[in-house]
Amino acid sequence: MHSDTEQLGGQQPEDVIPVDLLLRRRPGTYSIERVFQIVADALPATIQTRWLQVPAGPWRLPDIVRNLLWCLRHCGRLVHVTGDVHYCVLALPGRRVVLTVHDLLMLTQLHGWRRRVVQKLWFDWPLRRCDIVTCISEQTKRELLALGCVRPDKIVVIPDPLSQDFVFCEKPFCSTRPRILHFNVTANKNLLRSIDALAGLPCQLRIIGQLNDEQRARLAARRIDYSNAWNLSDRDIIAEYQQCDLLLFPSLSEGFGMPIIEAQATGRPVVTSNRQPMPDTAGAAAAALVDPDNPTAIRAAIDRVIGDDDYRRRLVAAGRKNAARFAAAAIARRYSDIYRQLQAP
The missing domain is CATH 3.40.50.2000 (Glycogen Phosphorylase B;)
Structure with a gap:
């Protein structure tokens, strides 16, 4: 995917805001990518997005280090970490950063020292370092506040958008064999x-x-x-x-x-x-x-x-x-x- 900024040769009018949308790398799953493609397509022309995908998967320690070093070199001034690789915020000192948290399911599936490490890398440290946290539901916001790692005034609830491709399609209801x-x-x-x-x-x-x-x-x-x-x-x-x-x-x-x-x-x-x-x-x-x-x-x-x-x-x-x-x-x-x-x- 190429941004309007790239098509303009890297030059923007003064009123244009360039935003890097930072994506995870996880083959076979596309929900976050679909959501933010819908958002990007609906943004005004004065918001010019550039899609960046981290080079490695999100979980293994060598991959985490590789992604952090990559972000340090490639991300611009205003970065939106769209989810799943929250720890990338730690490699963005001096940038303005938005972090979207979709859910806390990963924490419910872990216990002991693994949960403590993941909570630090994915939630405690990144949420303290970023400028704004967006959550896709009030429930996610409540769960984040329960962790005690982010101020309430830093969180904004913005639900996922519905693609305009989903339109009403009339169909007779089959009550005999639905x-x-x-x-x-x-x-x-x-x-x-x-x-x-x-x-x-x-x-x-x-x-x-x-x-x-x-x-x-x-x-x-x-x-x-x-x-x-x-x-x-x-x-x-x-x-x-x-x-x-x-x-x-x-x-x-x-x-x-x-x-x-x-x-x-x-x-x-x-x-x-x-x-x-x-x-x-x-x-x-x-x-x-x-x-x-x-x-x-x-x-x-x-x-x-x-x-x-x-x-x-x-x-x-x-x-x-x-x-x-x-x-x-x-x-x-x-x-x-x-x-x-x-x-x-």
Whole structure:
């Protein structure tokens, strides 16, 4: 990717603000990259972005050192660390730095000395050194404040933007055999309880993400009719929403919950967790909220969406209204304001 600054030969008018968007290197995952491509595309012309990708993966000590040295040499005056490589802030003395924190899931998966080291490198030290921290949800902000490593006045909550490619697509609801879409198969996505909830229900479960042996065994044991796909393009993902009848997203933990608003914008009813940040993302009365630990509760919500036409129509209408809150232009404007604030003398 090339920036407008590069196309102008490195020269900018005085009112143009150059911003380096610093990306992780993690082959096969693109969520952060998609989010900030949407933001960059919606920024005003006076904000000129340059995409920088660190040369090594984020976790091994030699890779961390390599990324730090690379940032020291290549980053400009105003840098936005877009996520996952928070420690790169430590290599940016004298720069104005924005750091986006998407979630704290990595800390919940670690214990003992590993957790202490990761907390220092990814949270304690970088959050103290950067100028502004953006979080994608109030839940992430609460979790950061609980760590005690950043002042509240330093944090700005800016949700993820919705791509303009997600538009309403009318589809007759198939109540006799609905196509139920389930995004991702990692432990926090709660697929096993979703499978238990669907046992005996005439439906087709569409799972996005590469299944493991335990998940395939549970699908077979519950006799679930399912299909599976992964490594989808953006166009393929949009088609998955258009072809489904409802989104099942009973996640145990999220930084934001992007599939919720993508489904709502497409015009699909959503069943998701009554656990933050999902209710904040989904909006009041715009999704069926359930206890994600309870397959019976998940099943009851699905049954109501399938069997109650009026309820389903209300969810769809409220969901479309809720998704409009996350328009890319409004989100980009908030980042633009931050860049201008940091550019000021």
